[in-house]
Amino acid sequence: MKAALLKAPGHLVVTEVPDPECPVKGLLVKVEACSICTTDVKMFMHGQRDLVCPRILGHEMAGVVVETRADNASFKRGDRVQIAPGLSCGKCPACQQGVTNQCEVVGIFGFTHHGGFAQYLAVPPESVASGGVNLIPGGLTFEEATFAEPLACCLNGQERVHLSSKDAVLILGAGPIGCLHTLLARAKGARQILLAEKCPERLMIATTARPGRLINTSKENLERVVKEETEGRGVDVVMLACPESALEYSVLKLLAPRGRVCFFSGLPLEKGQVHFDANLLHYREIALTGAYGCTADQNRMALELMASGQVNVNWLITKRISLEEIHTGIDYAARHCGMKVVITEF
Numbered sequence: 001m002k003a004a005l006l007k008a009p010g011h012l013v014v015t016e017v018p019d020p021e022c023p024v025k026g027l028l029v030k031v032e033a034c035s036i037c038t039t040d041v042k043m044f045m046h047g048q049r050d051l052v053c054p055r056i057l058g059h060e061m062a063g064v065v066v067e068t069r070a071d072n073a074s075f076k077r078g079d080r081v082q083i084a085p086g087l088s089c090g091k092c093p094a095c096q097q098g099v100t101n102q103c104e105v106v107g108i109f110g111f112t113h114h115g116g117f118a119q120y121l122a123v124p125p126e127s128v129a130s131g132g133v134n135l136i137p138g139g140l141t142f143e144e145a146t147f148a149e150p151l152a153c154c155l156n157g158q159e160r161v162h163l164s165s166k167d168a169v170l171i172l173g174a175g176p177i178g179c180l181h182t183l184l185a186r187a188k189g190a191r192q193i194l195l196a197e198k199c200p201e202r203l204m205i206a207t208t209a210r211p212g213r214l215i216n217t218s219k220e221n222l223e224r225v226v227k228e229e230t231e232g233r234g235v236d237v238v239m240l241a242c243p244e245s246a247l248e249y250s251v252l253k254l255l256a257p258r259g260r261v262c263f264f265s266g267l268p269l270e271k272g273q274v275h276f277d278a279n280l281l282h283y284r285e286i287a288l289t290g291a292y293g294c295t296a297d298q299n300r301m302a303l304e305l306m307a308s309g310q311v312n313v314n315w316l317i318t319k320r321i322s323l324e325e326i327h328t329g330i331d332y333a334a335r336h337c338g339m340k341v342v343i344t345e346f
Helices: 037-044 125-129 148-159 176-187 198-211 223-230 276-283 298-308 325-333
Strands: 003-007 010-016 027-036 059-069 078-081 120-123 133-135 168-172 194-198 213-216 235-240 255-263 286-290 317-324 341-346
Touching: 003 325, 010 325, 027 078, 027 286, 027 325, 059 120, 059 148, 125 176, 133 286, 133 298, 148 176, 148 255, 148 298, 168 176, 176 194, 176 198, 194 198, 194 223, 235 276, 325 341
Parallel strands: 168 194, 168 235, 194 213, 235 255, 255 286, 317 341
Antiparallel strands: 003 010, 027 059, 027 120, 027 341, 059 078, 078 133
8 A cells, every 4th residue: 555654754755565464353544634743744854753663654634444353343344433543552541541542551643653644554553452543423524534644633622721601711732733623612601712833834824713812922012911801810721832932932820820731732842841930930830730632531522612613624734645745744734834734635
């Protein structure tokens, strides 16, 4: 089959590789769509802590079951499915608590196992057993189904800060993730949604997410606008949808008392040390939390949110490419030219 194989950081080739076999108690899926994530860009350029090369990248994927050896009759040939990227053991303390994204021996499609930048995907039994394979609801396209994983990550992040209808939320970064956070916060009924970005192209597209206020940080003072919009109180939640925002802004000063911050995106190792005023954290009872990845259950919830019409993602697809054009897609994603790139031809 044809696949985009990362032999080492910086060395990605579209080549022929052996067709995968259907695993015992697993599935074989024909990939119909796979989105390019900024993490794919990072792995191509620099590598990643969980990446094992050579590797077929791609973890935002959807396709059709072409063969099944699963124990149960949950899946049959022809089923349209979305596959959550995590491969959890189901036995460790984290898995027993339902926090499968923190599994002690977690595997990940596109990181430790071959992913969706290929014509076919072998889905191992642990994915099927843990509920990682989800039937795509009627009415959702394969392209839209690839958004289940990033939307599930947003669900995880917003659950970590307990975002509710009572909250005013500031989302820093209006890329695909920031826009998904905006759509999800609106679906949750957040009372006020502020979305901040400095890239002109993304500001223009992000209007479709319909935040309460879109802040152009290249022209407006973020702290001043937040104070104006919240009558001096500050926001209840800050979602760091862009990793660099943790370094660019005095995030804690944007928060109301008992405000919460979600570090949604990881920083490069050399920039990982973030400094803040511990007294401000103490006296205003501010809470900081991280969010990494998502669970199989959150992938299923994301599909339901999209299928119900509560979260419309189709407009976020600004480029469709073939697998042969993978380098063009990675370059497009790296330059923040638009929003999401989806591979639709294999």
